[in-house]
Amino acid sequence: MFGQRECRRRGLRVPVCRHLSRWLLPLTGVVTGALPVQSLADRELAFSHVTIIDGRTQVPLHDRTVVIRGNRIVAVAAAGDVVVPSDARVVDGRGKFLVPGLWDMHVHTAVPGGADVLKLYVANGVTGVRDMAGDWALLTRWRDEIARAERVGPRMVVSGPYLEGGDVPVPHLTVKEPREARAAVDSLVQLGVDFIKVHGQLTRESYYAIARAARTRGIPFVGHVPRSVGAADASDSGQLSLEHLLTIPNSCGAGEQQALEPKYPLQSVFYRCATYDLAPYFARFVRNGTWIVPTLTAQVEVANWPVRDVPGDVFAPYLPDSLKNHVAEIFPMPPDVPTGADVVGRALFRKRVEIVGAMHRAGVRILPGTDAPLRNSPPGFGLHQELEYFIQAGFTPFEALRAATLEPASFLGIEDSLGTVQAGKIADLLLLDGDPLQDIRRLASPEVVVANGRAFRVRRDPRAHNIQLQPIR
16 A cells, blocks of 8 residues: 555545555556456557547547557557557547546446346446445455456446445444444455445444544545435545435425425435525535535436336346346335325436536536446446436536546546546547537447457447447457
8 A cells, every 4th residue: 555655645635545555556567466468468459540538628639549558558649650560459540539438436236147247337338336335255256357357347446345223135234333333344444345335324423433443444435324414424524425415405495395395205315405505515525525426317216206117227128137137126116105206206306416516516526326236227328327417417528528537536546547548547448439528428339448458349239139349359
């Protein structure tokens, strides 16, 4: 891990930097276990005469050639200024656009059929994910296999079991009393998790005990916001990311409060109204460096009840039956949903989109996450719906692209290795046939995906609901 001096040189907060440098060091090849070049590519790969777009600037870089050796970008320059080796694999990029690989910052991959759907992330241009709870041994095995190029899948940052105050059917450690917090955090640190995840049933006292223990051990903590704490106090406590907009209210006019009253209990979990000014609330997030992962696309199903159809259903045929059956059981519609509840639900969901836009305009840093796999968040596909909701919230296409590329790298403290298209960085890239700054939906159909230096052509057969990744050799 980096020491305090190196963290400060990089402009990163010391506790977070010292922990996440475990990710940065392997990526830069400093430690044993860095990926051998020969395991990823026998020859150099070049994208010629391509237009580069990344989160550094809204001005596209036209007619560039990008050369990749192993898992590393080794050259980015005007097309006429790069000598491409005669035996290199060359992809003609004329009229096409090269962008960094995308991140989904809230997923669950240790699910039935998970091993088969990891490649769906890559096929949809998602080359990195933050897994927010699951079987630690399974997740780390998959992560290692992906890193060794033995399995196709995204780069994985993993929490393992989360900390919860009650019993839930997800891998977790129970913290019912503050005195149990230190041992729980210590055990997760010893296990090697990348961050601590907290959940919603924690008491206020236990939550703060976890926050203190995480600070002592220098490991970031993220996750749900218990109602016993609230988003503002969670931000003040140092929680690095707040998921699902939990306990963050909607901004409602005086006449809207009664009209938007939730129609059944679960609606109230996601949707509350506040008639007061939320600007100081958001300024608190900015001051504390708190990130928000709204997972809007995951909330659509609940907002639509009792209507069952959701946009993500069109992608269900791409999933194995084992996963479809699992997903169908995640959110069984409760019996207390009255007819017509979707009218209020849809109105409240629009408020959720609006509040994301308000936070963005206030300078709060927003990350895309989908809570995949849910019915409206199929692995890989759901991220593109989330980015469309960002556009509805008022993001420009450039800001949405940046939110899914450079911002995750900044959050993880690895922006000098990922997040942009520059020489020296890891080769996580997408080749597109259209300009994403004109239409963010262009990101949803990459022609070529490069994941940690491994290049694939994406072949889609919508009629057969099939996507294939063909290695570029």
